[in-house]
Amino acid sequence: MTAVVTRIPVTGDRPYDVIVGRGLEGELPGLIEGATRVAVLHPPTLRDRAEAVAKAAGAATVVPIEVPDAERGKSIEVAARCWDELGAAGFTRTDVVVGVGGGATTDLAGYVAAAWLRGVRWVPVATSVAGMVDAAVGGKTAVNIAAGKNLVGAFHPPAGVLCDLDALDTLPAEDIAAGMAEVVKGGFIADPRILELIEADPAAALDPRSAVLRELVERKIRVKAQVVSVDLKESGLREILNYGHTLGHAIERREKYTWKHGDAIAVGLVFAAELGRLTGRLDDATAARHRAVLESLGLPTTYPQGAWTELLPAMRVDKKARAATLRFVVLDGLAQPGILAGPDEELLERAYAAVAR
Numbered sequence: 392m393t394a395v396v397t398r399i400p401v402t403g404d405r406p407y408d409v410i411v412g413r414g415l416e417g418e419l420p421g422l423i424e425g426a427t428r429v430a431v432l433h434p435p436t437l438r439d440r441a442e443a444v445a446k447a448a449g450a451a452t453v454v455p456i457e458v459p460d461a462e463r464g465k466s467i468e469v470a471a472r473c474w475d476e477l478g479a480a481g482f483t484r485t486d487v488v489v490g491v492g493g494g495a496t497t498d499l500a501g502y503v504a505a506a507w508l509r510g511v512r513w514v515p516v517a518t519s520v521a522g523m524v525d526a527a528v529g530g531k532t533a534v535n536i537a538a539g540k541n542l543v544g545a546f547h548p549p550a551g552v553l554c555d556l557d558a559l560d561t562l563p564a565e566d567i568a569a570g571m572a573e574v575v576k577g578g579f580i581a582d583p584r585i586l587e588l589i590e591a592d593p594a595a596a597l598d599p600r601s602a603v604l605r606e607l608v609e610r611k612i613r614v615k616a617q618v619v620s621v622d623l624k625e626s627g628l629r630e631i632l633n634y635g636h637t638l639g640h641a642i643e644r645r646e647k648y649t650w651k652h653g654d655a656i657a658v659g660l661v662f663a664a665e666l667g668r669l670t671g672r673l674d675d676a677t678a679a680r681h682r683a684v685l686e687s688l689g690l691p692t693t694y695p696q697g698a699w700t701e702l703l704p705a706m707r708v709d710k711k712a713r714a715a716t717l718r719f720v721v722l723d724g725l726a727q728p729g730i731l732a733g734p735d736e737e738l739l740e741r742a743y744a745a746v747a748r
């Protein structure tokens with residue numbers, strides 16, 4: 392039986408496909424066509440897979456670059472080391488950067504490619520749920536700095552995205568769950584069928600070999616692809632993809648990036664739902680549904696009460712803020728995202744009570 396390959400198009404000035412399937416190595420040569428050198432960035436956890444990817448690429452010269460795992464790799468120092476390695480290899484504008492790993496590694500690889508010679512081609516080979524359904528799609532690339540999460544980066548669309556579901560066989564269960572937070576986000580902002588599928592069978596949603604997980608992955612990719620196709624640079628619509636992220640990023644920073652991104656976003660989603668509810672925009676049942684769906688996947692929905700005074704200032708570096716005005720994505724109903732601009736601090740603290748423990 393022929394394995395099914397799904398191609399989800401991202402349109403706009405620099406169109407590409409997000410390719411979902413199993414055993415996708417054969418897709419790589421087409422994506423790196425014309426390159427003499429291919430740099431393969433990967434964390435230690437994905438060394439074997441990166442070697443297989445490098446071999447399948449078939450480039451004359453492969454430059455393997457091992458980077459620190461997870462958020463430790465998303466730093467300007469690590470990016471600078473990668474640029475040194477590209478320089479030593481004589482990397483030119485026809486060469487390609489490939490990032491093999493989860494969202495942290497592909498965010499780094501994309502940023503390395505975006506800045507090298509002011510922009511060379513790159514291909515994310517996403518190996519985590521969060522990477523496949525979100526990070527590798529849409530061209531947002533970044534590193535973290537002391538002031539906050541993803542504060543230095545670029546919009547730099549890839550040449551194509553590979554989502555080989557076989558990779559998920561080795562992904563730890565807690566990372567599958569964390570990635571599902573971004574899938575749940577997609578359910579609330581645009582595709583409620585996602586929520587129904589998870590509610591019907593949360594165990595199947597977390598099983599990397601299930602048809603349910605594949606459908607969830609593809610549905611969430613379609614949500615993101617449709618948004619970034621019309622608003623690559625987040626001048627409006629793309630902000631909806633940041634649902635739950637204003638508080639989520641503040642938690643990640645406060646935890647010094649030891650929390651998984653998706654875990655922090657799960658708490659942020661419950662907070663954002665409560666903001667919608669308290670402002671009379673979202674009904675009680677839909678707000679409560681956030682906590683129920685996330686908890687059915689084993690995701691956290693609470694954070695310490697005493698952290699609030701640190702989280703509020705941390706939220707001020709959110710990229711959606713304008714001057715002193717904080718802006719939050721909230722829901723006016725299921726799949727009806729909108730913006731709440733300039734809520735007062737008392738309202739924010741009341742919403743935080745919904746997640747405080």
Ligand SMILES: NC(=O)c1ccc[n+]([C@@H]2O[C@H](COP(=O)([O-])OP(=O)(O)OC[C@H]3O[C@@H](n4cnc5c(N)ncnc54)[C@H](O)[C@@H]3O)[C@@H](O)[C@H]2O)c1
Nearest residue numbers: 436461493494495496518519521525526531558561562652
């Ligand atoms: N650019 C964007 O639009 C965007 C969107 C969503 C998330 N992100 C970013 O992505 C990151 C979160 O993504 P993530 O959860 O994939 O994080 P991650 O890259 O840190 O991966 C999580 C862990 O899973 C491991 N891993 C990944 N794939 C594996 C596999 N197949 N087998 C075994 N282990 C594997 C990694 O080594 C790591 O330890 C955050 O930095 C977040 O800011 C970016």
Ligand SMILES: O=C(O)C(=O)C[C@@H](O)[C@H](O)[C@H](O)COP(=O)(O)O
Nearest residue numbers: 525529531540541629632633636710
């Ligand atoms: O693609 C987007 O746009 C998103 O907001 C997706 C988020 O899931 C992702 O975590 C993104 O990196 C956050 O972007 P930021 O601009 O808030 O750093």
Ligand SMILES: [Zn+2]
Nearest residue numbers: 525573652656
């Ligand atoms: Zn995210």
